[in-house]
Amino acid sequence: MKKLYIETYGCQMNFADSEVVASVLVSQSYLPVSHADEADLILINTCSIRDNAEKRVLARTRELQSLKKQNKNLKIGIIGCMAERMQQELFKKLEGVDLLAGPDSYRNLPQLLAQLDAEERVSDILLSTSETYEDIDPLRFQSNYISAFVSIMRGCNNFCTYCVVPYTRGRERSRPLESILKETLDLQKAGYKEITFLGQNVNSYNYTDEKGKQWRFPDLLAHIAEQIPEMRVRYATSHPKDISEELIDVMAKYSNICNSLHLPIQSGSTVVLEKMNRKYTREDYLKKVEMIKRKIPDMAISTDIIAGFCGETEEDHQMTLSAMKEVDYYYAFMFKYSERPGTLAEKSFDDDIEDDIKGRRLQEIIELQQSLSLEHNKRDLGKTFEVLVEGFSKKSELQLFGRTPQNKVVVFDRGEAKPSEFVKVIIEDCTAATLMGRLV
Ligand code: SAH
Ligand code: SF4
Ligand code: F3S
Numbered sequence: 001m002k003k004l005y006i007e008t009y010g011c012q013m014n015f016a017d018s019e020v021v022a023s024v025l026v027s028q029s030y031l032p033v034s035h036a037d038e039a040d041l042i043l044i045n046t047c048s049i050r051d052n053a054e055k056r057v058l059a060r061t062r063e064l065q066s067l068k069k070q071n072k073n074l075k076i077g078i079i080g081c082m083a084e085r086m087q088q089e090l091f092k093k094l095e096g097v098d099l100l101a102g103p104d105s106y107r108n109l110p111q112l113l114a115q116l117d118a119e120e121r122v123s124d125i126l127l128s129t130s131e132t133y134e135d136i137d138p139l140r141f142q143s144n145y146i147s148a149f150v151s152i153m154r155g156c157n158n159f160c161t162y163c164v165v166p167y168t169r170g171r172e173r174s175r176p177l178e179s180i181l182k183e184t185l186d187l188q189k190a191g192y193k194e195i196t197f198l199g200q201n202v203n204s205y206n207y208t209d210e211k212g213k214q215w216r217f218p219d220l221l222a223h224i225a226e227q228i229p230e231m232r233v234r235y236a237t238s239h240p241k242d243i244s245e246e247l248i249d250v251m252a253k254y255s256n257i258c259n260s261l262h263l264p265i266q267s268g269s270t271v272v273l274e275k276m277n278r279k280y281t282r283e284d285y286l287k288k289v290e291m292i293k294r295k296i297p298d299m300a301i302s303t304d305i306i307a308g309f310c311g312e313t314e315e316d317h318q319m320t321l322s323a324m325k326e327v328d329y330y331y332a333f334m335f336k337y338s339e340r341p342g343t344l345a346e347k348s349f350d351d352d353i354e355d356d357i358k359g360r361r362l363q364e365i366i367e368l369q370q371s372l373s374l375e376h377n378k379r380d381l382g383k384t385f386e387v388l389v390e391g392f393s394k395k396s397e398l399q400l401f402g403r404t405p406q407n408k409v410v411v412f413d414r415g416e417a418k419p420s421e422f423v424k425v426i427i428e429d430c431t432a433a434t435l436m437g438r439l440v
Contacts, residue, residue: 001029001030001031002029002030002031002040002041003030003031003032003033003038003039003040003041004022004025004026004030004031004032004033004039004040004041004043005032005033005034005035005036005038005039005041005042005043006018006021006022006032006042006043006044006045006141007036007042007043007044007045007060008045009044009045009046009047009053009056009057009080010045010046010047010049010053010080010081011047011049012149012196012198012236013151013154013169013198013199013200014045014046014047014080014081015142015149016138016149016150016151016198017045017080017103017106017151018043018045018142019138019139019140019141019142019149020106020133020136020138021043021045021079021106021109022138022139022141023136023137023138023139024106024107024109024110024136025041025109025110026139028110028113032139032141036064036067037067037070039067039074040071040073040074040075041074041075041076041077041113042064042067042074042075042076042077043076043077043078043079044057044060044061044064044076044077044078044079044080045079045080046078046079046080046081046082046083047080047081047082048081048082048084048085048086048164048168048340049081049163049164049165049338049340050335050336050338050340051338051339051340052338054082054086057078057082058093058094061076061078061094061096061097062094062096064076064096065094065095065096065097068096075098075099075113075116076096076097076098076099077097077098077099077100077101078090078094078097078099078100078101079099079100079101079102079103079105079106080102080103080168081103081164081165081168081169082168083100083101083102083123083125084102084103084125084127084167084168084169085164085167085168085341085342087100087123087125088100088123091121091123097121098116098120098121098122099112099113099116099121099122099123100122100123100124100125101123101124101125102124102125102126102127102168103127103154103168103169103170104126104127104128104131104154104169104170105124105125105126106133107131107133107136108124112124127169127170127171128170128173129170129171129173130173131154131173132151132153132154132173132174132175132176132179133151133175134175134176134179135179137183137186138183144390144391144419145190145191145192145420146192146193146194146388146389146390146391146419146420147192147193147194147195147196147388147390148187148192148194148195148196149195149196149198150180150183150184150187150195150196150197150198151175151197151198151199152174152175152180152197152198152199152202152205152220153172153173153174153175153199153200153201153202153204153205154169154170154172154173154175154199154200155169155170155171155172155173155200156169156172156200156201157171157172157201157204158200158201158239158277158279159277159344160266160276160277160278161275161276161277161343161344161345161348161349162276162306162309162337162339162340162343162345163340163343164340164342164343165200167342167343169200172200172201172204174204174205174206174207175207176207176209177207177209177215177220177223178209180197180220180224181223181224181227184224184227184228184231185227185228187231188228188230188231191420192231193230193231193232193388193420193422194231194232194233194234194388195224195228195231195232195233195234196233196234196235196236197220197221197224197233197234197235197236198235198236199235199237200237201237201238201239201242202217202235202236202237202238203217203238203239203242203243203244203247204217204239204242205217205220207220217238217247218244218246218247218249218250221233221235221247221250221251221254221257222250222253222254225250225254225256225257226254228256229254229256230256231256232256232257232258232388232405233254233256233257233258234257234258234260234407236262237262237264238261238262238263239264240263240264240265240278240280240284240285240288241278241279241280241284243263243288243292245291245295248291248292248295248296249295251296251299252295252296258405258406258407259296259298259299259300259405259406260299260300260301260302260405260406260407261292261299261300261301261302262301262302262303262304263285263288263289263301263302263303264303264304264305265285265303265304265305265320265323265324265327266278266304266305266306266309267305267306267309267312267316267319267320268282268316268319268320268321268322268323268324269282269312269315269316269317269319269320270282270283271316272309272311272312272316275309275310275311275345275349276306276309276345277344282319282323285323286323286326286327289301289326289327298406299406300330300331300376300406300407300408301327301328301329301330302329302330302331302332302333302407303324303327303329303331303332303333304332304333304334304335305320305324305332305333305334305335305365306335306336306337307320307334307335307336307337307358307361307362307365308336308337308353308357308358308361308362309337309345309353310337310345310349310350310351310352310353311349311350311352311353312337312353312361317361317364320365321364321365321368324365324368324369324372325368325372328372328375328376329369329372329373329376330372330373330376330377330406330407330408331369331373331407332365332369334362334365334366334369335362336355336358336359336362337351337353337358339351370432371432373432373433374430374431374432377408377430377431377432377434377435378430380404380408380427380430380435381427381428381429381430382426382427382428383426383427384424384425384426384427384440385404385405385406385410385424385425385427385437386404386405386422386423386424387402387403387404387410387412387422387423387424387425387437388402388403388420388421388422389401389402389417389418389419389420389421389422389423390402390403390419391419392414392419393411395411398413398414399411399412399413399414400412400413400414400417400418400419402423402425404435408434408435409433409434409435410425410427410434410435410436410437411434411435411436411437412425412436412437412438412439413438413439415439416439417439423439424439424440425437425438425439425440426438426440
């Protein structure tokens with residue numbers, strides 16, 4: 001048996017893809033291992049979203065290449081978004097890399113590896129318009145066996161001007177409902193308690209079954225929530241332009257669909273949003289948030305924000321800060337704008353905000369979010385939540401941690417509770433990052 005080591009960077013889609021890759025290769029009698037120095041094959045599943053994500057992978061691969069000195073038969077492959085974006089350039093930058101495979105080529109990995117016996121370097125970076133890996137049962141080699149990702153669509157058609165994803169992952173396509181349902185029921189049988197549906201834009205889900213019935217995302221969500229009432233359901237990510245009342249009504253109707261929503265705003269300024277090609281204005285976004293909160297008052301909303309996009313003025317930046325307050329995010333992923341080769345922004349706009357200004361604006365965004373998160377958490381003091389226990393707290397074996405439906409982490413003394421159980425916890429203390437509570 002050959003030993004396989006996979007290291008994953010980037011978004012949840014990449015983590016889900018690594019499970020597909022593991023499944024494909026285990027069927028070819030590879031054995032997953034958890035240390036790179038034991039491996040005969042190292043695959044690095046990569047991300048191109050920002051320049052520093054790519055730099056990290058380049059540095060790490062250079063480090064891993066040195067393992068070839070000890071193991072002459074070791075093969076190293078770069079898979080995922082960087083393989084797709086940089087193609088043969090990667091072979092030039094990284095001497096020790098033997099294989100490249102893009103996000104739609106994982107089925108082909110066994111053939112590529114076989115080719116490596118005869119050829120020095122092999123690559124397959126063709127994108128597909130139909131690949132969803134629907135028939136491949138992901139091998140959950142890094143799972144906590146409590147919570148799992150289920151990929152429901154791939155690719156993106158939105159072409160936000162800053163973003164590389166439409167180029168690295170190709171066009172949108174939806175996975176058949178039947179295969180999503182089967183995977184979900186299998187997870188339930190295996191004892192999982194929570195699934196997260198994944199896609200770059202799950203709201204674009206669109207599948208027509210054999211009987212000619214069309215399934216959009218709210219239909220899929222309602223159907224699955226009904227089939228597995230004991231299991232928590234989450235999803236990520238949804239594009240604000242596609243959030244509909246129908247979707248929020250489905251979330252309100254099924255108690256196992258968690259009341260948390262990741263809704264990337266990117267900027268609070270309509271001028272910037274237009275330049276980003278986000279297809280909504282500040283007002284559109286805030287109106288949707290109002291609708292969501294009206295229908296589901298305890299919905300916790302998280303977001304993504306980019307600081308210092310091309311042409312962003314101080315006023316635009318202030319608009320982002322004020323939108324953050326207005327929405328009252330409980331959590332945010334915050335980034336400095338990083339120009340990506342080949343994107344529309346790179347071709348059409350000047351990356352004209354000085355790095356120190358980007359840095360200062362990002363710092364202001366981070367500090368504001370810290371205080372919003374703390375205030376958000378303080379409002380939970382005295383409330384009781386249903387918590388899915390995920391494991392032992394990092395600090396003490398006597399404490400457990402889990403998540404509320406709103407996706408907040410709660411730490412509490414373990415009592416009789418065990419990982420994978422649902423328990424009720426009353427919140428007694430908090431920081432900006434964590435709730436602390438007691439079993440009731
Ligand atoms: N499909 C998801 C997000 C994918 S990328 C969505 O549309 O919501 C995750 C986040 O990375 C984006 O929401 C954005 O905030 C950030 N991002 C994407 N491209 C970026 C870039 N060039 N520079 C900085 N941040 C970027
Ligand atoms: Fe990128 Fe926009 Fe697509 Fe999200 S919706 S993946 S930010 S192009
Ligand atoms: Fe990165 Fe590709 Fe995901 S660029 S964010 S790994 S889709």
